[in-house]
Amino acid sequence: MPPIPLPTAVPLTYYLILSAILFALGVAGFLFRKSLITVFMSIELMLNAVNLTFVTFSYQHKQVDGHLFTFFVMVVAAAEAAVGLAIILTVFKNRGTLAVDEIDSLKL
Amino acid sequence: MLVNFTPPSASEYIRVLPEILLTVGGTILMIAEGLAGERHRRGLAPMALAFLLLALGGAVVAGMDPGPAFNNMLTVDGYATFFRLLVLIVGILSVLISGSYLTRENADSADYYALILFSLCGQSILASANELIMVFIGLEISSIATYVLAGFLRNDKRNNEAAIKYFLLGSFATAFLLYGVGWIYGVTGTTNLQEIHRFLTSSESVYSPLLVSACAAMMFVGFAFKVSAAPFQGWAPDVYQGAPAPVSAFMTAAPKAAAFAVFLRVYSIAFSGLTERWQPILWVSAMATMVIGNFAALRQDNIKRMLAYSSVAHAGYVMVAVVAHSEAGVAAAMFYLASYAFMNLGAFAIVTHYVGKGERYVGIDDMAGYARQQPLIAALFTWFLLSLIGVPLTGGFFGKFYVFKSAIDSNLIWLTVLGLLNSAVAAYYYLRIIVVMYFHEPTNETGAAGPVPAGVRLALIGSAIGVFVLGVMPSAVLEFANRSAMLSR
Numbered sequence: 053m054p055p056i057p058l059p060t061a062v063p064l065t066y067y068l069i070l071s072a073i074l075f076a077l078g079v080a081g082f083l084f085r086k087s088l089i090t091v092f093m094s095i096e097l098m099l100n101a102v103n104l105t106f107v108t109f110s111y112q113h114k115q116v117d118g119h120l121f122t123f124f125v126m127v128v129a130a131a132e133a134a135v136g137l138a139i140i141l142t143v144f145k146n147r148g149t150l151a152v153d154e155i156d157s158l159k160l
Numbered sequence: 161m162l163v164n165f166t167p168p169s170a171s172e173y174i175r176v177l178p179e180i181l182l183t184v185g186g187t188i189l190m191i192a193e194g195l196a197g198e199r200h201r202r203g204l205a206p207m208a209l210a211f212l213l214l215a216l217g218g219a220v221v222a223g224m225d226p227g228p229a230f231n232n233m234l235t236v237d238g239y240a241t242f243f244r245l246l247v248l249i250v251g252i253l254s255v256l257i258s259g260s261y262l263t264r265e266n267a268d269s270a271d272y273y274a275l276i277l278f279s280l281c282g283q284s285i286l287a288s289a290n291e292l293i294m295v296f297i298g299l300e301i302s303s304i305a306t307y308v309l310a311g312f313l314r315n316d317k318r319n320n321e322a323a324i325k326y327f328l329l330g331s332f333a334t335a336f337l338l339y340g341v342g343w344i345y346g347v348t349g350t351t352n353l354q355e356i357h358r359f360l361t362s363s364e365s366v367y368s369p370l371l372v373s374a375c376a377a378m379m380f381v382g383f384a385f386k387v388s389a390a391p392f393q394g395w396a397p398d399v400y401q402g403a404p405a406p407v408s409a410f411m412t413a414a415p416k417a418a419a420f421a422v423f424l425r426v427y428s429i430a431f432s433g434l435t436e437r438w439q440p441i442l443w444v445s446a447m448a449t450m451v452i453g454n455f456a457a458l459r460q461d462n463i464k465r466m467l468a469y470s471s472v473a474h475a476g477y478v479m480v481a482v483v484a485h486s487e488a489g490v491a492a493a494m495f496y497l498a499s500y501a502f503m504n505l506g507a508f509a510i511v512t513h514y515v516g517k518g519e520r521y522v523g524i525d526d527m528a529g530y531a532r533q534q535p536l537i538a539a540l541f542t543w544f545l546l547s548l549i550g551v552p553l554t555g556g557f558f559g560k561f562y563v564f565k566s567a568i569d570s571n572l573i574w575l576t577v578l579g580l581l582n583s584a585v586a587a588y589y590y591l592r593i594i595v596v597m598y599f600h601e602p603t604n605e606t607g608a609a610g611p612v613p614a615g616v617r618l619a620l621i622g623s624a625i626g627v628f629v630l631g632v633m634p635s636a637v638l639e640f641a642n643r644s645a646m647l648s649r
Contacts, residue, residue: 068346075339082332091328098335102342109346118345121293125338128300132331135304139311139327143320155321158398 067108074101088140088150092133099129172229175236177218178244178284185211186277193270201268205259205615208273212252215280219244228290232352235290238644242494243287243421247414249626250501251280253619254410257509260613261406264517267313275312276410279305283418292341292351292430295422296334299386302415303330310403310411318519322402329395330385337382340375344430347372354648356430373437379426380441386419389479390448393472397456400468405515408464409508412471413501420478420497424490427482429647435485442483443575449476450582457589462522463511466589467504470548473586474500480579481563484570490645492562495638499547499555499630506544506623510537513616524593529602537612538597540620545590547627550583555630562638 074097081094103122110118144150173180189207196203223241228234255276262268282301289295307330311323345351347367348359359365360372381392388396400408431438453473460466478500481493514530515521531538547554560583567576612620630637 075335078335082328088324088328092331095328095331095335098332099338102335102338105339105342106345109342109349112346113349115349117351121345121351124293124297128297128304131304132300135307136327136331139307139320139323142311142314143324146315146317146320155324157317158321158402 064108064112067104071101071104071108074098074104086151086153088143088152091152092136092140096129096133099125168230171225171227174225175222175227175229175288176234177222178215178248179281181211181215181218182277182281182284185215186274186281189270189274189277201270204268204270204273205255208255208277209252211277212248212255212280215277215284216245216248216252219248219284229288232354233291233294234285234288235648236288237648238640239421239425239490239494239647240288242498242641242644243418244284246417246498246501247280247283247287250410250414250417250505251276253505253509253622254406254414256615256619256622257409257505257512258406259615261404261512265313265404272309272312275305275309279309279410280414283414286418286422289422289425290353292344292353292356292426295426296338296341298422299334299337299382299419302418303334303386306407306411306415309407310399312404312407316518318402319404322399325395325402326399333382333385333392336378340378340382343371343375343378347375353426353429357432360431361433369434369437372431373434376427376431376434376438377441380438380445383419383423383426384445387416387423387478388449388472388475389445390452390472390476391445393449393452393475396472397465397468400471401462401465405464405508405512405519408468409505409512412467412504412508416471416475417497417501420475420482420493424482424493425647428485428490432485439483439485442479443572446476446479446483447575447578449473449479450579451476454582454585454589458585460589461524463524463527463593464515464522466524467507467511470586470589471504473582474504474548476582477560477563477579480567480572480575483575484566484572486566486570487642487645488562488566488569490647491638491641492559492566494641494645495562495630495634496559498637499559499627502623502626502630503544503547503554503556506620506627507541507548509616509619509623510541510544513537513610513612516610524596525600525603527593527596528600530597532602534612537620540624541597542594543624544627545594547631549587549590553631555627555634557631558634558638559630 078094078098078101082091085091103125106118106121219241222236226237229236262272279302282298285294285298286302289298307323307327310326311319313319348356350356385392400412450473453469453476457466457469460469478493478496481489547556550556550560564576564579
């Protein structure tokens with residue numbers, strides 16, 4: 053399969069830097085945000101940053117493997133979202149709050 | 161990968177027989193509940209057991225014809241078979257103790273058993289994964305099912321909290337693992353473990369060792385989280401304390417064993433060329449895991465939380481075997497995980513029965529005078545606790561013995577000394593339970609009253625036999641472990 057030419061003047065490194073920035077933003081969001089939903093979205097952002105990495109490297113290696121992996125990751129992320137939102141919902145039902153700090157009834 | 165596509169042969173399907181049986185079994189369970197209606201819920205646990213026994217048979221059949229499957233994405237060798245059998249046995253014992261617990265909490269449902277089967281399916285994939293994407297998928301199948309199990313009693317605040325903590329931190333750690341996989345794929349152009357090894361050790365390939373070490377470190381975050389190794393052990397006490405007792409029993413044994421299986425496989429195949437870089441980090445992690453687990457367990461009054469910290473400490477002992485980085489180390493880790501699974505499930509089986517409705521009696525002091533009310537059960541509990549300490553004639557003793565022997569053979573003298581000191585500290589908190597059971601006067605408020613249900617009794621007998629066999633004639637299991645510990649590079 054001949055490689056599809058990317059738009060010129062955007063080197064592959066830029067994609068990797070972008071994905072690293074997205075991943076770092078996800079980590080920061082996970083660590084510093086207070087709402088469960090935002091924390092959960094940060095994790096999704098991290099997974100999508102990984103997808104971008106896979107696609108970039110896949111293009112660089114001229115393989116389809118990396119493209120396939122993104123589908124696996126997307127499927128898993130969707131399953132995780134379904135379970136995660138359900139868990140967040142039960143937490144909200146029982147406690148009436150989504151603040152991370154207030155979920156602390158187990159002894160530390 | 162797709163250019164020369166040949167459909168998988170029949171023998172390749174046989175090699176994933178346990179996974180197929182578990183998935184089909186879980187699905188049938190959920191459909192059967194819908195068809196049979198509410199009144200036939202008593203049949204669910206036996207049905208789940210039947211599927212687990214079938215899968216156990218499937219794992220044996222699959223193990224008789226070892227080899228790769230599906231484009232070398234999975235490999236069924238002795239090592240994979242060992243861990244498949246181990247997690248399936250843990251699954252059987254967990255189902256046995258779950259029935260009466262769920263009935264007591266009014267939460268009988270097929271979902272619970274189906275989730276256990278799906279989780280085991282993921283762990284079975286993990287045991288045979290030969291490729292980093294399969295590692296990720298196996299890890300997620302196993303984890304997503306356990307996230308739900310941890311919060312299974314939806315209206316219980318502790319369950320909710322355990323589930324949300326486990327879910328958020330677990331997904332966070334897995335994202336790190338995946339990012340590491342992404343970069344490994346970028347550097348080496350493959351995700352197959354053997355090919356990564358070949359690339360990293362070949363003199364022709366050009367790569368930055370620092371970058372590969374960074375990838376290995378990010379994957380370590382994911383694995384360390386799943387096995388609850390320091391510094392990523394923080395979730396373990398909260399989750400094991402908050403989750404329903406039979407689920408904690410399951411989680412401390414099966415997902416942990418499978419995660420260790422894949423951890424060992426990845427590090428001793430793919431990253432074996434970089435040993436001198438990751439070994440010091442794992443050394444520190446193993447040491448910290450043992451110390452944190454044991455010293456935190458000393459101060460616990462909640463029996464589930466104490467067993468949770470003890471499970472962290474035991475992960476530390478297995479980490480010692482990982483650091484040893486030898487075939488003897490791999491075999492020792494396998495043996496240790498097997499013996500830990502039995503003694504821990506035995507202990508948790510008793511806790512499951514003891515805590516009573518709504519898990520009210522979780523304090524260690526609630527066990528006062530238990531030996532007088534239930535002498536036989538108390539004796540069994542003592543047996544499991546002695547094994548957790550590592551007293552001779554129990555499985556726990558030989559587990560520790562082989563782990564520390566492999567560490568000494570690899571010249572890890574200080575780690576061995578620290579580990580031995582740690583096991584001495586551990587004796588204190590296990591013995592404390594025995595003292596409370598035998599020498600304290602029973603209080604009025606205890607949960608010990610009711611007779612032990614048949615399922616729990618069966619699980620107790622099974623675990624006790626397991627601990628006994630591993631403690632008296634360890635050679636059979638160890639020989640199998642030794643033969644399987646040779647991971648092909």
